[in-house]
Amino acid sequence: MDELAVTTDVYVSPAEAFEFLLDFESYAEYTKYLDRVSCTHGDGGPGSRYAFRFSWWKLTYTARSEVTDVEPPTRIDWRVTKDVDAHGSWLVEPLEPLPAEAPADAEEGSRVTFEVRFDAESADESAVSLPRFVSFGRVLDRVRPLVREEAERVVRRAVRELEGREREVRLDVRSEDGPSGDGGTR
Structure with missing residues (x-):
């Protein structure tokens, strides 16, 4: 299973960061390959389901996900419900004290982490219509x-x-x- 965690500091309160992250339908505004997110059930709490429409290269794919747990203002857990074994979390922690590099006008801060665990080998190749002569394995290697x-x-x-x-x-x-390799600085 592949694992990835991306962590950074943001200079807003944990509650503000949490509410922002809970708004799944806005995610398409922040990504390159996500065209839209539609809520298919619920209000953002556990059991809420979403359709994430991705486009990349000559491929389009709709991932179906479900919120599995919510602990305001610190945690949002989710899982993909079809075609691939994937799940993850958004974690929000208070940032106290604020680091020296915080903007001078920052009054509060949060450490935000996006975690995802996925088994690319579990992907259902029938879920994606590939161009002729393109192998599913090659697509996985590029994804x-x-x-x-x-x-x-x-x-x-x-x-x-x-x-x-x-x-x-x-x-x-x-x-x-x-x-x-660069100590995490990007």
């Missing part, structure tokens, strides 16, 4: 690094949206291969 790239992009853009300004964002990235 794995995109998962990491996209997770980093989502976290950076979420920080920009939450704080209302552009800034350099430090990401700590952990994967099954260990920490990123």
Whole structure:
């Protein structure tokens, strides 16, 4: 099973970060490959289900997911409900004290982590219509690094949206291969 965790600091309260992350339908605004998110059941709490419509290269795919647990304002757990074994969490912790690099006007802070665990080999190749002569294995090999790239992009853009300004964002990235080679700074 592949594992990925992307952590950063954002200078808003844990409650504000949590409410932002619970708004799954806005996620398409922060990603490159996600076209839209539709709530198919629920209000964001446990049992809520979503359809995530992805497009990449010549492929489109709708992932179905379910919120499995919510612990305001610290944790949102989810799982993919078809085609691949995948699950993860958003974790939010108070950032106390604020680090020296915090913006001068920051009054509160949160440490936010996106975690995902997935078994790419569990993917159901019948779920995706591939062009002729393109193997499912080759597609999987190309998708794995995109998962990491996209997770980093989502976290950076979420920080920009939450704080209302552009800034350099430090990401700590952990994967099954260990920490990123540059100490996590991105």
